[in-house]
Amino acid sequence: MRLEKLVFKSLADTKAHFSEAVDTAANGKHDVIITKNGVPRAVLISYEKYTKMLNFLSTAYELYLMDAGEKAFGMEAEDILEDTSED
Known part of the structure; x- marks a missing residue:
């Protein structure tokens, strides 16, 4: 950015x-x-940027699942993005 x-x-x-x-x-x-x-x-x-980001994350998650295979089952995109806390 x-x-x-x-x-x-x-x-x-x-x-x-x-x-x-x-x-x-x-x-x-x-x-x-x-x-x-x-x-x-x-x-x-902007709403347009927001929807583009969601579409990108959805696509990235699908690619992640294809690469990760069985070990990724049971995980949702929200689970991956859930922890937004800063350490």
């Missing part, structure tokens, strides 16, 4: 100008990184 395509907004600013933040993300030219106390906490992206 190129930094020039990211817009950083504080949570307070995003709350005060939510419609503007949504419009910024929806036009597809910029992703909006929402920060709390200077730390990135959430992202607004």
Whole structure:
């Protein structure tokens, strides 16, 4: 991701100008990184980008299953992506 395509907004600013933040993300030219106390906490992206990401993850998961074989049975894509905690 190129930094020039990211817009950083504080949570307070995003709350005060939510419609503007949504419009910024929806036009597809910029992703909006929402920060709390200077730390990135959430992202607004366009719906088009969101669906492309889901399609990519679904395809990658299918390729993973083809490669992993039997040891992958019983795992869902959500199981692989579930742990989003930062160590």
